Amino acid sequence: MIETTEPVRVTGAEPAIRLSAVSKVHGSGDRAVTALDAVSIDLPRGTFTAVMGPSGSGKSTFLHCAAGLDRPTSGSVLLGGTDLAALDEKRLTEVRRERVGFVFQAYNLVPSLTVEQNIVLPLLLGAGAPDREWLGHVVRRVGLADRLHHLPSQLSGGQQQRVAIARALITRPDAVLADEPTGALDSRTGRQVLELLRDVVDSTGQTVLMVTHDPVAASYADRVVFLTDGRLAGALDRPSPEAVAERMTQLGEW
Numbered sequence: 001m002i003e004t005t006e007p008v009r010v011t012g013a014e015p016a017i018r019l020s021a022v023s024k025v026h027g028s029g030d031r032a033v034t035a036l037d038a039v040s041i042d043l044p045r046g047t048f049t050a051v052m053g054p055s056g057s058g059k060s061t062f063l064h065c066a067a068g069l070d071r072p073t074s075g076s077v078l079l080g081g082t083d084l085a086a087l088d089e090k091r092l093t094e095v096r097r098e099r100v101g102f103v104f105q106a107y108n109l110v111p112s113l114t115v116e117q118n119i120v121l122p123l124l125l126g127a128g129a130p131d132r133e134w135l136g137h138v139v140r141r142v143g144l145a146d147r148l149h150h151l152p153s154q155l156s157g158g159q160q161q162r163v164a165i166a167r168a169l170i171t172r173p174d175a176v177l178a179d180e181p182t183g184a185l186d187s188r189t190g191r192q193v194l195e196l197l198r199d200v201v202d203s204t205g206q207t208v209l210m211v212t213h214d215p216v217a218a219s220y221a222d223r224v225v226f227l228t229d230g231r232l233a234g235a236l237d238r239p240s241p242e243a244v245a246e247r248m249t250q251l252g253e254w
């Protein structure tokens with residue numbers, strides 16, 4: 001008798017974010033600029049992806065399309081299995097609030113609110129009640145348990161960015177999207193923020209997508225994808241800072 005062993009089929013969980021042939025044209029006529037040109041990519045759940053490329057290569061547009069902040073001219077974006085193109089503005093805003101966490105270079109905290117109030121703000125806007133247990137977990141993870149009643153102005157830059165990361169995590173989003181999160185930090189504080197993002201992926205299975213110009217920052221990711229002229233121009237898995245820097249040099253100016 002011949003025994004056949006069926007290969008175990010790993011169906012692969014649905015990606016946190018899927019872009020299919022996404023193009024984005026800004027403006028029209030003579031002024032039209034193709035910022036993204038038929039980009040297709042899956043960001044698997046529980047992974048950390050960095051996006052790099054020369055200035056003007058489409059990194060921010062990529063992040064904004066992936067997050068539903070910008071609507072593609074063509075192609076589709078699935079966020080946690082939801083087709084963003086099918087949503088009206090109101091629903092898109094809700095989906096963005098519930099399913100995506102944002103971290104920006106300028107921390108974007110509300111100066112008159114305490115650390116705790118800033119962290120739970122997305123829940124209040126969405127009329128959800130803060131889950132004290134999850135809040136406790138998030139503030140411990142970012143190392144801010146003893147700063148909850150401080151104002152942002154009483155914190156260092158790195159601490160403020162950690163508040164922003166906690167705020168991004170409070171809704172348990174499908175993905176955390178970070179645009180140059182260490183751009184305003186010195187290298188030591190920047191490393192702490194990158195270690196935190198890495199830990200968020202490793203210990204909570206979160207998905208992180210980060211735009212950066214810094215090869216060291218990119219080396220914290222599982223994978224770096226490169227953009228030039230709005231197109232994907234390769235990727236590096238388990239990137240070292242040296243390999244990322246070399247690839248960026250090949251792609252032209254930074």
Ligand SMILES: Nc1ncnc2c1ncn2[C@@H]1O[C@H](COP(=O)(O)OP(=O)(O)OP(=O)(O)O)[C@@H](O)[C@H]1O
Pocket residue numbers: 026027033034035053054055056057058059060061062
């Ligand atoms: N609102 C807009 N209107 C017109 N053109 C735009 C707009 N936003 C972006 N662009 C153009 O689209 C292209 C990609 O821009 P994008 O900001 O995505 O690049 P980037 O890689 O993030 O750049 P940088 O590293 O300099 O921030 C650029 O040529 C830019 O000038």
